[in-house]
Amino acid sequence: MTTMSDILIEARGLNMHYGSKHAVRDLSFSIPKGRVVGLLGHNGAGKTTLMKALCGLAPHEGHLSVLGMDPRADRTVLLQSLSYIPDVAILPRWARVEELISLMAGLHPKFSAERARHLLQRTSVGLSDKVKSLSKGMVVQAHLALIAAIDAKVMILDEPTLGLDVLSRKSFYEMLIDEWCDGERSVLISTHQVEEVESLLSDVMMLNEGQMVLNIPLDQLDQRFVALSHDPAAADAIAAAHPLLRYRQHGQQAALFDGAPPADVQALGQRLRPNLVDLFVALTRAPELNARSAR
Numbered sequence: 131m132t133t134m135s136d137i138l139i140e141a142r143g144l145n146m147h148y149g150s151k152h153a154v155r156d157l158s159f160s161i162p163k164g165r166v167v168g169l170l171g172h173n174g175a176g177k178t179t180l181m182k183a184l185c186g187l188a189p190h191e192g193h194l195s196v197l198g199m200d201p202r203a204d205r206t207v208l209l210q211s212l213s214y215i216p217d218v219a220i221l222p223r224w225a226r227v228e229e230l231i232s233l234m235a236g237l238h239p240k241f242s243a244e245r246a247r248h249l250l251q252r253t254s255v256g257l258s259d260k261v262k263s264l265s266k267g268m269v270v271q272a273h274l275a276l277i278a279a280i281d282a283k284v285m286i287l288d289e290p291t292l293g294l295d296v297l298s299r300k301s302f303y304e305m306l307i308d309e310w311c312d313g314e315r316s317v318l319i320s321t322h323q324v325e326e327v328e329s330l331l332s333d334v335m336m337l338n339e340g341q342m343v344l345n346i347p348l349d350q351l352d353q354r355f356v357a358l359s360h361d362p363a364a365a366d367a368i369a370a371a372h373p374l375l376r377y378r379q380h381g382q383q384a385a386l387f388d389g390a391p392p393a394d395v396q397a398l399g400q401r402l403r404p405n406l407v408d409l410f411v412a413l414t415r416a417p418e419l420n421a422r423s424a425r
């Protein structure tokens with residue numbers, strides 16, 4: 131059971147604006163310790179904006195607490211226990227990796243140079259390499275090794291594997307999960323690679339046009355959503371039961387329901403495991419569905 135002291139991040143009635151643009155709308159959620167949370171949403175959904183608020187980089191309205199602090203007012207103290215990798219690479223190109231380690235050791239009280247060197251051994255990045263000589267994937271690995279060497283409680287990663295090939299993405303996530311996640315710390319990751327992160331995540335939050343359309347632990351997906359594969363002959367009866375989404379899986383027609391459809395409809399198909407990609411499509415494509423899905 132999660133207690134109040136386990137909550138690392140809490141938002142209630144969070145709103146954010148850029149001028150007249152309402153980018154984040156009335157979000158309420160909490161992230162306890164020990165979670166790996168995926169933040170999903172189409173381009174412009176509000177993921178980066180929310181992450182900036184969590185790091186104290188953008189003003190917000192409503193209640194927001196990160197590690198018990200107000201991210202805007204307590205930013206300097208908060209950043210000792212919160213690590214953030216933004217969606218743009220920020221490692222200085224002129225520096226050698228070993229110089230970055232010395233720099234971090236001088237700047238951050240919770241940074242361990244020894245740990246950074248250990249983490250770098252998992253990568254193909256050498257200590258004497260200059261950042262400008264590294265490939266995009268190597269820069270991301272080096273960045274994660276530096277950030278994961280900080281003894282923080284929360285890590286915020288904004289599209290960390292953008293532009294990387296599949297092997298680099300895999301080794302990035304392996305390092306994160308093996309070396310940083312310890313059951314106490316939590317990480318929030320925004321990504322468009324929904325399929326790929328599904329097996330890593332403990333929870334998923336989906337944003338659509340600034341609103342939360344789903345916030346659920348992945349092990350509860352099966353309880354809430356019902357996916358059925360069915361014969362073409364049953365299509366009309368299935369459609370009449372108002373599924374969230376009709377799609378094809380393994381060459382068969384399928385339908386996804388929010389909650390169990392009536393027993394006579396369930397009897398028309400075989401139950402499938404709902405996957406995150408289908409849910410994402412269902413909950414973020416049709417605005418009229420979103421209100422009833424955001425329970």
Ligand SMILES: Nc1ncnc2c1ncn2[C@@H]1O[C@H](COP(=O)(O)OP(=O)(O)OP(=O)(O)O)[C@@H](O)[C@H]1O
Pocket residue numbers: 148151153171172173174175176177178179180
């Ligand atoms: N500096 C800014 N000034 C004005 N509007 C902005 C600014 N930054 C973002 N927005 C707007 O706020 C909304 C949310 O943008 P945000 O960058 O948070 O989306 P995102 O989910 O991170 O998208 P992406 O997946 O493309 O990175 C969008 O409509 C965007 O145009």
